[in-house]
Amino acid sequence: MPNLFPDDIGWSGADGAGTTDAEVTFGRSWRFDFEAGDFIMTPTRKVAAADEKEAWVQWCKKALLTPRYRHVIYSRNHGQEFDDLIGRGYSKAVQESEIQRIVTETLMVDPRTASVRNFVFTWADDACSFSCSITNVREESENIEGRTDA
Template sequence: MANLFPDDIGWSSSDSGTTTDSEVKFGRSWRFDYEAGDFIMTPTRKVAAAGEKEAWVQWCRKALLTPRYRYVIYSRNHGQEIDDLIGRGYSKAVQESEIQRIVTETLMVDPRTASVSNFAFTWVDDTCSFSCTITNVREESETIDGRADA
């Protein structure tokens, strides 16, 4: 009878589960102005290109602006669920903890993202503004902002 549990499954003890820069592809993208809601144009009226780091940062910003499960075009792994958190009557400490968890889970989906840290929260009435530091596998960092409205 065949063994249900194979002896050699191909795992190496040297595989630490971490991703390195050489394994992750950084691509380019188009520059986008999120405040204006339009692509950034060059003086010759061509869409401006974003470098590899800027393309990754733009992906992170876009992921934080996109509600998860709302648009069929995006996979179920893309976007955030902060809207589901607001209005539930949780304390500010619980909301901050959940925002930190949701943002981290949202951004860590991308293999280019190595970590999300240094969260800072500011409350004005029922609106929570936050910022965090994102670091990619090349150890390049950027601070991004977000907001959760009640």
């Protein structure tokens, strides 16, 4: 009978330690314009391809735009949980801490992501905009932005 509790589960750790570029597959994707809500087309009316880094950055942006558990097509690990902050009456400091935790957990699900840091928060009434720096296992960095109406 197979062992239900294997000795070696092969985890690299929650922080991605031990993961190298050789072990992580970077794939290509199609370029997407998040403001227009449509794919970017080439002059010949074909969908433009994104390189490996751009595909990873687009995945990160999409994950931050997708509410977790709302769409059956995504796994339970995909998306963010900003809705849990709305209407709770938390202080801005607590909300910023929670946003940082949620964003980090959301993006670290992808094995290509090595770190999420350098958060900057901007408040306008009850809406919080933020930016952060993301780094992949190839040590390529990018700044991304997000928003929550907490």
